[in-house]
Amino acid sequence: MHIGIVGGGQLGRMIILSGLPLGMRFTVLDPSENCPCAHLGAELVVAALDDAEAIERLGRAVDVLTYEIEHINVDALSALEQDGRRVRPSGETLAVVQDKYEQRRLLHEAGLPGPRFAAIDELDDEALRGFGMPAVQKLRRGGYDGRGVALLAGPESPRLRGASLLEERVAVEKELALVTARDASGVCSSFDVCELEFDPQNNICTRVIAPARVEADTAREAERLGEAAAAAVGCVGICATELFLTTEGRLLINELAPRPHNSGHWTIEGAETGQFEQHLRAVSGLPLGSPRRRGAAVMRNILAEPGSNGAAVVRGLTETLAIPGAHVHLYGKAEARSRRKMGHVTVTAEHLDEALRRAEGIALRIEGERDG
């Protein structure tokens, strides 16, 4: 089985590492010849993520084409599918997800709960007053890891320029995620709902806790919503749905990603099948694996230290590896740039309190060689 992956970042890297033991072969398309998917034995096609011709050529050379990032040329995916090639998740799924307003509209039409929302071409004072504040402005396209999002607390808050989705600011008790795998026949297999913590400064996920510390009813409802969302966008492969648990106890869908997701990294060691292998099973038509949780897991993202800019230097590896149940994943990024995702550490334990305690000891830091 020959798998093509558009995008050569850490998600592609972990897809490859989980597919090699299954005898799979990979070709990756990425603009950088030193991307995290390089030096793993996968063939590398150096091309831009919007290079339709290169994507189509890749799609014709492999058994299945998938992607690990949403910001790619979707017309190329559709052209391949019209030609009978296997693209999973489909171009249609990606097209909807790429546009945050279309994504929201489709989920709304499917009856799935989310914040009140509106599409805005030009965000002037009148439109903002009409919608109400506080609000969240999200660029319809191109946002990622907190970029392309602005919190509009009042009329003076700086706004983003460009076609946007406007959403009411909801009072959030907890952020949750439901990572599910959906196969070509529409059957979903979901990992336990987990809890996400974010750096409030820049909205980057810092920690994921599995299982989420929520009532059983809430967990069941999160699973129902995540699976319904994956079905609504017709995703084949991993689909990750981020949810808000509001202070009033309601679950609202924040957004989804039709690919392996940061909120599912804990499954590599924390579930009977990891999300990356599960994605490969789903897109290549193999049976889905058991998503059963094995004990508890806490995942910490390792971001380059603020202000980093230079060759990556790893510190605190020894202390981190001394933690029982600690699993270190470095993404092979040569350059440390401020707050770039450089790796993650998952700590497993039989019970969550123990995993949380152990995770406090994670000392891994990555900075640039020439910083400061």
Added chain:
Amino acid sequence: MHIGIVGGGQLGRMIILSGLPLGMRFTVLDPSENCPCAHLGAELVVAALDDAEAIERLGRAVDVLTYEIEHINVDALSALEQDGRRVRPSGETLAVVQDKYEQRRLLHEAGLPGPRFAAIDELDDEALRGFGMPAVQKLRRGGYDGRGVALLAGPESPRLRGASLLEERVAVEKELALVTARDASGVCSSFDVCELEFDPQNNICTRVIAPARVEADTAREAERLGEAAAAAVGCVGICATELFLTTEGRLLINELAPRPHNSGHWTIEGAETGQFEQHLRAVSGLPLGSPRRRGAAVMRNILAEPGSNGAAVVRGLTETLAIPGAHVHLYGKAEARSRRKMGHVTVTAEHLDEALRRAEGIALRIEGERDG
């Protein structure tokens, strides 16, 4: 950290796959450019395993040199060590283990129990009668996976030619293995003792069961013996000790291997740290990980079907992946040759009876394209 590995087989492959997430870089020495360690991004030095010059050159280019097979040039290792290079396990450890008689003698001198034994240069009738039958003849050097071993049931049994170790044939109730990691300061960290099953026809391990179904006292004694054996040969890294549990309830050391071992494959998914990562931690001076077992595991070796000879064809992958908790590891060997180790499948479950039941469903078979 740059690691050199002498030998590019499946053990090297799994060492590399477990070291990539830790940010390690690998160079492998193997006679075949299509060995299982090829196509993983590791640099490959194509040379014979007894090529002292190539091994020395590799040892000077890396931070630590290790090996995944015993049949390599040991003088090159010693020369590197005299030059202050890090070789782990040491050349001295390997020299003792390579010679089955020396290995046995050293364990005996350390007070560790084993079958009655003798060194034999030429196995004539008189020597055999003097030792007693049934006996087991093992070539002192070069045996592997059942090769170089003869069961001498009586005076008519075919014998091997060459310098041999002769051992009494003990009545075995179960074969066990204790896989331990020993760090440079002599501290051992052992995985739970496991149970080994062999094909009686050719003495190749077929199945490993963890934990072993033995009394707690026996498990504790196996751990004590395995750790003492690792210390006796001065191993730094993984050391696997195979043991006989006799029908009389005694534990005897069969033999040991100073490297990751088939009896430890179950730890990849079945323990908090897998043996391959643990080996890397031990040889590179990183803290040893927790060896705690996670539930139960049953590992099945996937040998090429008897009579296979041709390009490998994988069958039964879909059925095998449908088993909950099944983890498939294919070694990337292009050619299927009769009874060659092509991969393994580990099935995990919370309890052993469930893991054993699930493992019954493993349908993976590998045969040659042009067979029959």
